[in-house]
Amino acid sequence: MRRFPPLAALVILLVLAGCGGGSSSTYTAKGSAACFTKKGFTAVTTNAAKVGFIAGFAANGGLQARSPDGNVLTIAFTDGTDAVAGTEKAYRRAAPANLRPHMSDIMEAQRNAVLVWTVSPAAQELSDAESCLHS
Numbered sequence: 001m002r003r004f005p006p007l008a009a010l011v012i013l014l015v016l017a018g019c020g021g022g023s024s025s026t027y028t029a030k031g032s033a034a035c036f037t038k039k040g041f042t043a044v045t046t047n048a049a050k051v052g053f054i055a056g057f058a059a060n061g062g063l064q065a066r067s068p069d070g071n072v073l074t075i076a077f078t079d080g081t082d083a084v085a086g087t088e089k090a091y092r093r094a095a096p097a098n099l100r101p102h103m104s105d106i107m108e109a110q111r112n113a114v115l116v117w118t119v120s121p122a123a124q125e126l127s128d129a130e131s132c133l134h135s
Helices: 007-018 029-036 081-092 100-106 124-130
Strands: 042-045 062-066 070-077 106-111 113-117
Touching: 029 042, 029 062, 029 070, 070 124, 081 100, 081 106, 081 113, 100 106, 113 124
Parallel strands: none
Antiparallel strands: 042 062, 062 070, 070 113, 106 113
16 A cells, blocks of 8 residues: 655645635624525524624624524524634523523524524424525
């Protein structure tokens, strides 16, 4: 079996890492909003005064939208994946005590976006929302 010299292997590894299609880029509220409307969500807003305190102060904006089934989704777009845990913690702390045990049912993170639903989303709602996350 032929072995690559260490330098060649490193170059190949760096080239492959660079071909990720922007998978390390951060999602933003402004980049995602139009897609939600196309997917049938209504009352789509990125207005910081309307998306709630936590999402309103998120580094890459906040978004709120109502799914076709009426489920309200709020998304906080953090400045990176390192900030997701802190944002999730903030949502847990702000939730009413009786809702806190169910946060894992209504909250999830995708890269730098923290999605919080009013009630557990249907599979199609979740799929549509995840497909709308853009830079």
